[in-house]
Amino acid sequence: MELFLQTLLNGLLMAGVYALVATGLALSLGVVGIVNFAHGEFLMLGAYLSYLLFALWGLDPLLSLGLAFAAAFAVGGLTYYGLIRPVLKAPELNQMLLTFGLSVILQNLALLLFGADTRVVAPPYQAATLTLGPFFLGAVPFGAFLLSAGLLLLLQAFFTRSRLGLAMRAVAQNRLAPGLLGIEAEGVYLLAFGLAAALAGAAGVMLSVMLYASPTVGFLFTLKSFAIVALAGLGNLKGVFPAALVLALAEALVSTYVPGGGGWVEAVFFLVLFLALVGRSRRAL
Amino acid sequence: MRAVLGLLLLFALLPFLPLGDWRAFVLDVGFFVQVLAALALSWDLVARTGQLSLAHGAFFGLGAYGVGLLAPELGTLPALLLGALLAGLSALLLGAVALRLHGLYFAIASLAFSEVLRTLALKLPFAGGPIGLPVPPALGGAWPLAPYFLGLGVLLLAVALSLWAERGAFGLAQAATRQSEAVARVLGVRVVRVKLLSLFLGSLTAGLAGGVYGMKTLFLNPYDAFSLARAVEALVIPIFGGLYSTLGPLLGGVLLVSLEQALRLWIQEGYLVVYGGILVLAILFLPKGLLGLLGGRRG
Numbered sequence: 306m307e308l309f310l311q312t313l314l315n316g317l318l319m320a321g322v323y324a325l326v327a328t329g330l331a332l333s334l335g336v337v338g339i340v341n342f343a344h345g346e347f348l349m350l351g352a353y354l355s356y357l358l359f360a361l362w363g364l365d366p367l368l369s370l371g372l373a374f375a376a377a378f379a380v381g382g383l384t385y386y387g388l389i390r391p392v393l394k395a396p397e398l399n400q401m402l403l404t405f406g407l408s409v410i411l412q413n414l415a416l417l418l419f420g421a422d423t424r425v426v427a428p429p430y431q432a433a434t435l436t437l438g439p440f441f442l443g444a445v446p447f448g449a450f451l452l453s454a455g456l457l458l459l460l461q462a463f464f465t466r467s468r469l470g471l472a473m474r475a476v477a478q479n480r481l482a483p484g485l486l487g488i489e490a491e492g493v494y495l496l497a498f499g500l501a502a503a504l505a506g507a508a509g510v511m512l513s514v515m516l517y518a519s520p521t522v523g524f525l526f527t528l529k530s531f532a533i534v535a536l537a538g539l540g541n542l543k544g545v546f547p548a549a550l551v552l553a554l555a556e557a558l559v560s561t562y563v564p565g566g567g568g569w570v571e572a573v574f575f576l577v578l579f580l581a582l583v584g585r586s587r588r589a590l
Numbered sequence: 591m592r593a594v595l596g597l598l599l600l601f602a603l604l605p606f607l608p609l610g611d612w613r614a615f616v617l618d619v620g621f622f623v624q625v626l627a628a629l630a631l632s633w634d635l636v637a638r639t640g641q642l643s644l645a646h647g648a649f650f651g652l653g654a655y656g657v658g659l660l661a662p663e664l665g666t667l668p669a670l671l672l673g674a675l676l677a678g679l680s681a682l683l684l685g686a687v688a689l690r691l692h693g694l695y696f697a698i699a700s701l702a703f704s705e706v707l708r709t710l711a712l713k714l715p716f717a718g719g720p721i722g723l724p725v726p727p728a729l730g731g732a733w734p735l736a737p738y739f740l741g742l743g744v745l746l747l748a749v750a751l752s753l754w755a756e757r758g759a760f761g762l763a764q765a766a767t768r769q770s771e772a773v774a775r776v777l778g779v780r781v782v783r784v785k786l787l788s789l790f791l792g793s794l795t796a797g798l799a800g801g802v803y804g805m806k807t808l809f810l811n812p813y814d815a816f817s818l819a820r821a822v823e824a825l826v827i828p829i830f831g832g833l834y835s836t837l838g839p840l841l842g843g844v845l846l847v848s849l850e851q852a853l854r855l856w857i858q859e860g861y862l863v864v865y866g867g868i869l870v871l872a873i874l875f876l877p878k879g880l881l882g883l884l885g886g887r888r889g
Binding site: 340342388391392395396397398399401402403405406407408409410412413414416417421525528531532535539565568569571572574575578579582583585586 | 637640641642644686687688690691692693694695697698699701702703705706709710712713818822825826829859861862863865866867869870873874877
C-alpha cells in the first residue's frame with residue numbers, strides 16, 4: 306500500500322512538468338493553428354542553457370529559469386517570424402513538414418555541438434529529499450511541481466483577467482471575428498508562439514536537473530505532449546492537466562509494477578495516444 | 591515518362607558498365623539510391639492523399655526485422671514478402687484509428703509509432719535486444735549482385751505503383767482527397783478507403799525496401815533500423831525532387847542519396863542537419879521541388 310501511494314505521489318509530481326510542456330504545445334496548436342513538431346526543441350534549448358550557465362559560471366538553475374524563459378520566448382518569436390508566418394496559409398502538410406524539419410535541424414545541431422552524451426546540472430540540493438510521514442519527496446521534483454503549478458496558475462489568470470489573454474482566446478475561437486473587433490491577430494500569434502516556447506524553455510531548465518540535457522530530450526517530450534494534447538482534446542487548455550496526470554500516473558505505475566519496467570516506460574505514451582485516438586475515431590463514426 | 595524509363599534503364603545496366611576501380615563504390619551507391627528512392631516513392635504515395643507519414647522509417651525497419659527473423663527458416667523471398675506484410679498490417683492498424691480523424695492525428699500517431707517500435711525491438715526477447723540481429727545474405731549468398739537486383743525489383747514495383755496511381759481514377763481520388771476531403775466526399779470518393787489503401791500500398795513497398803536493405807547490411811540494430819533518419823530521408827527526397835510525381839522522388843533520390851554517401855565519408859554524426867535544412871528551404875522557397883524549378887507541368 307505504501308509503495309502504491311509512493312508511486313502515485315511520484316506520478317503526481319511528474320505531471321506538473323508534463324502539463325507545463327503540453328500547455329505550450331496546446332497553445333501553439335489552439336491559437337496559431339500550427340502542429341509544432343519542434344516544440345520539444347525549445348525545451349532542449351532551455352536545458353542546454355541551464356547546463357551551460359551552470360557549467361561556466363555556476364549559476365543556480367533557479368536563476369536560469371527566468372533567463373531561459375526569456376531566451377526561449379525570443380527564439381519562439383523569431384521562429385514565428387522567420388518560418389511559421391510564411392506558411393500560415395499553406396497546406397497543413399507543408400506546415401507540419403516545416404516544423405518537423407526545424408526539429409531535425411535543431412536536434413542534429415545539438416548533436417554536432419554537444420555530442421550525444423547526457424549532461425546533468427547538479428546543484429547542491431539535487432539529491433535532497435523531504436519526508437512526509439512514510440513517504441519521500443525529492444526536493445527537486447517537488448520544487449519543479451510547485452514551479453510548474455505556479456506558472457500554469459499565472460497563465461490561467463492571464464487568460465481570464467487580462468485583455469491580451471482574452472484577445473488570445475478570441476483568436477483561438479475564431480480567425481476572422483477578432484479582426485473586426487480591432488484585435489491584431491498577427492501580434493497575438495507572435496505572443497502565443499513565443500509564450501508556448503517560453504513554457505517549454507522553463508520546463509527544460511527543470512528537466513536539466515531532474516533528468517538531463519541531451520540532443521533528443523526534447524523530442525521525447527514532444528511525443529509525450531502530443532499524447533497529452535490528444536487525450537485532452539486539441540486546443541483544450543483546461544483538459545491538459547488531467548491528461549498529463551493520466552500519462553504521468555500510468556508511467557509511474559508501469560515503472561514500479563511491470564518487471565523490467567524501466568524500458569517499457571518509454572512505450573506508455575504511445576498506449577495513451579493510441580487509446581485516445583481509438584476513443585476519438587469511435588466518436589467520429 | 592521518358593526520363594523515368596531512362597533512369598530505370600541506367601540502374602539495370604549499371605552492373606554491366608565498365609566502371610574500373612570505382613565499380614564497387616558506384617554499385618553500393620546505386621543500391622542505396624534504388625532502395626531509398628523506392629522508400630521515397632512509397633512515402634509520396636501516402637502524401638498524395640494529404641497525409642503526412644512519419645512512420646516510413648518504422649515500416650522500413652519492420653520489413654528489415656521481418657527478414658532478419660524469418661529468412662533463416664523460410665528463405666529469402668517468403669521472408670521478404672512476410673516482412674512487408676507485417677509493415678502493411680501495422681500500418682492498417684494505425685490508419686484504422688487515425689485516418690478517420692483530422693490529418694494531424696495521423697502525423698502524430700505515425701511519429702509516435704516509429705518511436706515506440708524501437709522500444710519494442712529493444713525489449714522483446716526474440717528481437718535481439720540492443721545487440722541486434724544478423725540477417726542471412728540474399729538467396730544463400732551465392733550471387734553477390736543479388737541485393738542489387740532485388741533493390742531494382744523493389745524500385746520497379748514502386749515506380750509501377752506510382753505510375754498506376756498517377757494515371758488512373760485512383761490518382762484522381764487521391765488528389766481530390768488531398769485538396770478537400772469534404773468536396774471529395776460529396777463527389778462520391780470514399781475518402782477513408784482511399785487513404786487506407788494508399789497507406790497500405792505505401793507501407794508494403796517501404797517494408798520490401800527495408801527487407802532488401804537488411805540483406806545488404808547483413809546486420810540490424812534497433813537504433814539503426816528504427817532511426818528517425820530513415821523517415822526523414824523518405825520525406826525529404828520527394829519534397830526536394832518534386833511532390834506527387836514519379837520522376838520527382840527518383841531524381842531527388844539520385845541526387846540526395848549520392849550526396850549523402852559522399853558526405854558520410856567525412857561526417858559521421860549529425861549529417862541529418864543537411865536533410866533538415868533542405869526540407870525547410872524547400873518548403874519555404876521551392877514547394878514544387880526540382881521539377882517545379884525545371885518547369886515541370888505537374889502541379
